[in-house]
Amino acid sequence: MQPIAWQLSLLLMTLVAFGFAFVAINSGRRQDDYAPLQKRAYRLRTRLFWGLVLVFGPAMIYTLTDLPYGAARARTGSGPVQVIDATGYQWRWELSQDHVTAGQPVEFRVTSADVNHGFGIYDANLHLVAQTQGMPGYTNTLRHTFEEPGTYRILCMEYCGVAHHNMMTEIRVDAR
Numbered sequence: 001m002q003p004i005a006w007q008l009s010l011l012l013m014t015l016v017a018f019g020f021a022f023v024a025i026n027s028g029r030r031q032d033d034y035a036p037l038q039k040r041a042y043r044l045r046t047r048l049f050w051g052l053v054l055v056f057g058p059a060m061i062y063t064l065t066d067l068p069y070g071a072a073r074a075r076t077g078s079g080p081v082q083v084i085d086a087t088g089y090q091w092r093w094e095l096s097q098d099h100v101t102a103g104q105p106v107e108f109r110v111t112s113a114d115v116n117h118g119f120g121i122y123d124a125n126l127h128l129v130a131q132t133q134g135m136p137g138y139t140n141t142l143r144h145t146f147e148e149p150g151t152y153r154i155l156c157m158e159y160c161g162v163a164h165h166n167m168m169t170e171i172r173v174d175a176r
């Protein structure tokens, strides 16, 4: 199925590329006969465009640094890496260990014994702090350093059957 989808996509992308090439080749040079008012409008539009880029570009980059995907936070913390093997089942989580130490990096090796599950770690206020997928036949590595001690919850983030909502377990983070 995947090779077919890939070949079909290639074919369609080639068609689109030909379409662009055709238009580019057949369009003449832009005539510079705009009325002064139009010229002003275009200048204004250009300024507006760069203004928006200046305002929203940094805002976007700044908010992207706070994504709960672990990679950005993996380098924080010190000390030995605490490894936890996590396996998702319909409908429970099995962890090789359910308590860790704050400030030390934790490496979750997440997989599934049956269908796809979403492995989401939530703090006491139910804010998502890190997440990855639990996939059958594959192990995803999620690195996270818990800065705050407390009880965290692991919930399934992908609907996986009638008792999906019961897929909850806890992990205790002790102070260093």
Ligand SMILES: [Cu+2]
Residues within 6 Å of the ligand: 117, 118, 156, 157, 158, 159, 160, 161, 164, 165, 167
């Ligand atoms: Cu689920």
